[in-house]
Amino acid sequence: MPIQILADSAMPYWQEFFLEVGEVKTFKAGELSAEILALPSSAQLRAYLPCVECLLVRSTTQVNQALLALMPNLQFVATATAGYDHFDIEALHAGDIAWYAAGGCNAQAVAQYVVCAALQLAVDDRFLLKDKRVAIVGHGNVGSRVANALHALGAQVIIYDPPQLTKAQNTTDLRISGSLNSPCYVSFSEVLKADVICIHAPLNSHPEHPSRHLFDADALSQLTGSQYLINAGRGEIIDNQALLSYFENAVKSEKVKLNVVLDVWENEPTITTDLVGHLRIASAHIAGHTLEGKANGTFMLYQQLCHRYNIAQKVKLSAMLPPDNTSLPKHLQNELHLNEMFDGESAQRLLKNICHLVYDIQNDDRVFRAHMAQFNTFAKLRQEYPIRREFSALRLNVKNTKTSQMLRGIGFVISNDGTT
Numbered sequence: 145m146p147i148q149i150l151a152d153s154a155m156p157y158w159q160e161f162f163l164e165v166g167e168v169k170t171f172k173a174g175e176l177s178a179e180i181l182a183l184p185s186s187a188q189l190r191a192y193l194p195c196v197e198c199l200l201v202r203s204t205t206q207v208n209q210a211l212l213a214l215m216p217n218l219q220f221v222a223t224a225t226a227g228y229d230h231f232d233i234e235a236l237h238a239g240d241i242a243w244y245a246a247g248g249c250n251a252q253a254v255a256q257y258v259v260c261a262a263l264q265l266a267v268d269d270r271f272l273l274k275d276k277r278v279a280i281v282g283h284g285n286v287g288s289r290v291a292n293a294l295h296a297l298g299a300q301v302i303i304y305d306p307p308q309l310t311k312a313q314n315t316t317d318l319r320i321s322g323s324l325n326s327p328c329y330v331s332f333s334e335v336l337k338a339d340v341i342c343i344h345a346p347l348n349s350h351p352e353h354p355s356r357h358l359f360d361a362d363a364l365s366q367l368t369g370s371q372y373l374i375n376a377g378r379g380e381i382i383d384n385q386a387l388l389s390y391f392e393n394a395v396k397s398e399k400v401k402l403n404v405v406l407d408v409w410e411n412e413p414t415i416t417t418d419l420v421g422h423l424r425i426a427s428a429h430i431a432g433h434t435l436e437g438k439a440n441g442t443f444m445l446y447q448q449l450c451h452r453y454n455i456a457q458k459v460k461l462s463a464m465l466p467p468d469n470t471s472l473p474k475h476l477q478n479e480l481h482l483n484e485m486f487d488g489e490s491a492q493r494l495l496k497n498i499c500h501l502v503y504d505i506q507n508d509d510r511v512f513r514a515h516m517a518q519f520n521t522f523a524k525l526r527q528e529y530p531i532r533r534e535f536s537a538l539r540l541n542v543k544n545t546k547t548s549q550m551l552r553g554i555g556f557v558i559s560n561d562g563t564t
């Protein structure tokens with residue numbers, strides 16, 4: 145009997161990978177909840193659920209007790225995402241169902257979203273990132289990449305990650321894979337003093353350090369109009385109602401508003417749309433939605449399935465992704481050679497322009513505002529998100545060693561740079 149797999153169809157290359165493992169039926173985001181499945185229109189999908197052995201989802205499916213009760217043969221649930229706050233872990237344990245989350249699959253994508261946001265704000269507000277102190281909240285797969293990228297751009301990076309700090313203190317080996325060589329851990333009150341705060345913690349109710357509403361009314365009241373707060377973690381880490389009150393009070397008292405970038409929101413997809421007009425950059429939870437990030441997620445689930453069912457891995461991810469053959473337009477390439485030392489405002493503007501060739505965050509912001517102003521289409525915007533590549537898809541030719549180190553640090557692939 146082939147393994148019965150039920151998978152979200154919004155996983156690129158699912159046919160190529162999952163059909164190697166078993167028989168696959170797909171569903172669309174929003175279709176797999178006990179309430180929707182109770183409707184007569186879901187009869188066909190509901191009838192299939194008792195056979196399902198492997199359930200492969202994205203963040204939009206709440207894997208809770210009510211859903212699990214419909215799948216008595218379920219052995220394995222996996223999400224093609226880094227976050228797994230949509231899983232009821234207790235219910236999975238109680239049902240003796242194994243689970244997996246594709247941690248790190250889209251870390252590079254999120255890091256590049258943050259780099260593009262930071263460069264956009266730096267250029268618009270005429271400051272240099274190298275003069276700024278950046279606090280990273282959550283220093284895992286995503287946070288460590290963001291830390292490394294902003295460090296490569298010259299920023300002073302501090303880290304707030306109590307669980308990681310505890311782990312580091314309890315081990316004789318203080319190196320933490322994928323992070324800055326020696327992370328500078330700080331307290332939360334230090335985070336609130338940083339020029340730029342980037343949130344990359346998971347949503348959790350950790351007994352000592354819960355991330356839910358970490359940025360509550362009290363924390364927000366300590367921030368000023370000269371600071372920048374970027375949330376690409378989970379919406380619930382910032383109390384969105386408190387943020388709205390903060391903005392409304394700032395407007396009333398004519399205070400300069402905190403600069404906020406939100407990719408993630410409380411209560412997605414039914415978000416607090418009144419916030420949008422107060423934000424510097426707004427998007428529909430797409431920071432991780434690069435083709436590479438999504439394809440990595442599918443591939444990581446395929447690897448898990450092969451491992452679990454003892455199946456030889458035949459399909460390679462590299463065979464799927466389109467070739468990385470975009471090159472820089474001549475005028476930007478010339479400018480890059482002229483800006484050998486990559487210092488100062490003009491170099492930062494050039495870097496922003498190069499990054500935005502691959503990913504234009506302003507366009508995502510424009511599209512988001514236009515749609516959210518008309519009607520609430522958060523979920524639709526996400527489902528119809530166009531194909532976005534990562535910086536590695538753009539080949540750069542750089543001679544200066546320092547410049548190439550910096551560009552590599554933020555995720556570009558460099559050729560003919562004089563270092564090889």
Ligand SMILES: NC(=O)C1=CN([C@@H]2O[C@H](COP(=O)(O)OP(=O)(O)OC[C@H]3O[C@@H](n4cnc5c(N)ncnc54)[C@H](O)[C@@H]3O)[C@@H](O)[C@H]2O)C=CC1
Binds near residue numbers: 281345
């Ligand atoms: N906007 C988007 O599209 C995406 C959002 N995410 C979000 O980012 C989160 C992080 O992803 P990864 O880095 O891959 O996870 P990870 O598990 O590698 O790292 C999370 C880090 O946060 C730390 N942490 C946990 N609780 C904390 C707290 N209360 N305060 C500070 N730090 C805390 C952990 O110790 C860990 O080092 C995901 O859980 C997900 O919610 C991830 C990918 C895409």
Ligand SMILES: O=C(O)C(=O)[C@H](O)COP(=O)(O)O
Binds near residue numbers: 224225227228432433
């Ligand atoms: O990986 C995560 O965690 C994310 O937040 C993903 O980017 C969410 O993507 P969807 O599964 O909601 O498409």
